[in-house]
Amino acid sequence: xxxxxxxxxYGATADYQSVDNILxxxxxxxxTGRVAMQYTDNVNYAEDGGRKGTAWSLVPELSLxxxxxxxxxxxxxxGVSAGFRYYFTGPGEDGFFMASDAGAVAAYLxxxxxxxxxxxxxxxxxxxxxxxxxxxxxxxxxADYGAWRNTVDVSYSKQLNRSLSATxxxxxxxxxxxxxxxxxxxxxxxxxxxxxxxxxxPSLKAGPYVRFEDTRFHKKMRNNRRTLEAGLST
Numbered sequence: 001x002x003x004x005x006x007x008x009x010y011g012a013t014a015d016y017q018s019v020d021n022i023l024x025x026x027x028x029x030x031x032t033g034r035v036a037m038q039y040t041d042n043v044n045y046a047e048d049g050g051r052k053g054t055a056w057s058l059v060p061e062l063s064l065x066x067x068x069x070x071x072x073x074x075x076x077x078x079g080v081s082a083g084f085r086y087y088f089t090g091p092g093e094d095g096f097f098m099a100s101d102a103g104a105v106a107a108y109l110x111x112x113x114x115x116x117x118x119x120x121x122x123x124x125x126x127x128x129x130x131x132x133x134x135x136x137x138x139x140x141x142x143a144d145y146g147a148w149r150n151t152v153d154v155s156y157s158k159q160l161n162r163s164l165s166a167t168x169x170x171x172x173x174x175x176x177x178x179x180x181x182x183x184x185x186x187x188x189x190x191x192x193x194x195x196x197x198x199x200x201x202p203s204l205k206a207g208p209y210v211r212f213e214d215t216r217f218h219k220k221m222r223n224n225r226r227t228l229e230a231g232l233s234t
Contacts, residue, residue: 030065034209036231043092045222055090059083059231118159126151146178147185162199164207169193176218184221190214195233206234 022029036059043055061083068076082098110124130147155169173189191213197205210230217224 026069028067028069030067031062032065032234033060033062034231034233035060036229038227038229040090040225040227042223042225043087043090045217045225053091055092056088057090057092058086058088120155120157122153122155122157124153124155145182147175147182148177149173149175160196164196164198165205166194166196169195184217184219186218188216188218197233204234206232209233 022031038057038059039055040057041054043053061081063079063081065077065079070076080098082096084094084096085092086094106126106128108124108126110122113121113123115121127148127150130149151171151173153169153171155167157165157167159165169192171189171191171193173191174187175189176186177183191211193209193211195207195209197207199205208230209232211228213227213229215225215227
């Protein structure tokens with residue numbers, strides 16, 4: 001039998017199909033990394049009517065996800081990512097970044113349908129509420145800030161041969177805030193992701209990926225943005 005196919009880079013799928021390569025008792029850890037080249041046509045989400053700044057950037061990033069099985073049906077998961085963004089062109093500001101879903105409350109619903117030994121269809125939904133995550137703290141938002149995210153993704157995974165696997169994923173995400181003063185941040189996003197991974201070791205896979213995302217704000221206070229990204233992922 002072939003190994004399980006590659007997994008999507010989108011968060012909803014990753015929570016179901018994350019690659020765990022470190023075991024510490026009941027805890028399973030998934031350590032992954034990427035180096036990406038990214039192009040965006042609106043780097044700073046310029047205000048409506050303002051000048052859109054295009055930019056190219058290089059992004060190395062490491063991520064760690066922790067999974068703790070409470071029972072056969074319930075698993076507690078959290079994660080953290082850290083990296084650096086370097087802009088070759090455009091008005092973007094270079095700098096380190098850190099993100100985490102610690103503090104977020106989330107509910108998951110999903111299924112993987114095995115069509116053959118080498119083909120899996122995945123359908124997943126993740127509803128989460130941001131509560132004092134690192135992203136919120138980093139932006140110095142007030143205590144009245146709260147936001148919801150709902151992400152749906154559909155993936156097609158296929159084992160191309162014993163050492164090579166690929167996953168094609170479509171994702172739709174909606175984000176909305178509780179307080180009217182923050183509604184200018186509400187958006188919907190669609191994305192397509194293709195990942196090809198080579199099985200270097202039983203617990204190590206690496207290969208190229210390419211992703212396109214289209215972000216549309218609900219209020220006409222910010223311009224929309226399209227992003228194209230490609231790089232190497234583990």
